[in-house]
Amino acid sequence: MGLCLKDLGQYREAIAAVHKAEALDRERTDVYNLMGYCYYKLKEHEKAIDCFKRVLELNPASAIDYANIGSNYRDMGDKKKPSATTARPGTGSHDRLCAEKSGKTEK
Numbered sequence: 623m624g625l626c627l628k629d630l631g632q633y634r635e636a637i638a639a640v641h642k643a644e645a646l647d648r649e650r651t652d653v654y655n656l657m658g659y660c661y662y663k664l665k666e667h668e669k670a671i672d673c674f675k676r677v678l679e680l681n682p683a684s685a686i687d688y689a690n691i692g693s694n695y696r697d698m699g700d701k702k703k704p705s706a707t708t709a710r711p712g713t714g715s716h717d718r719l720c721a722e723k724s725g726k727t728e729k
Contacts, residue, residue: 624656633660651677651684658690667694 624643627636637660643653658673671694674687681687 628656628660631663633663636660649680651680654680655687655690658687662690662694662697665697667698670694 624636624640627633627639637657640653640657640660643650644657647653654673654676658670658677661667661670661673671691674690674694677684677687678691
């Protein structure tokens, strides 16, 4: 239901529906991703970021959610945080971020 409401652009209604799903299963990344998307479209960026961070708690390898967080920070006008959260493969920042997440920091 939440996905259909999102597709119709009814973001508040979609969030309400997805909150019901969250109450049933707090381990589903798709629930938090959908909520984050809806909050982003409503320009409620802090709430969106919280949702995408929850996805990353459940699945740290979800690269799209680092980008989603960065997009929200960008739209909020924060020019520093997007570069840290949207590190691109093959760059030093990406390699450092991966090392930090895996616990394998360079010495």
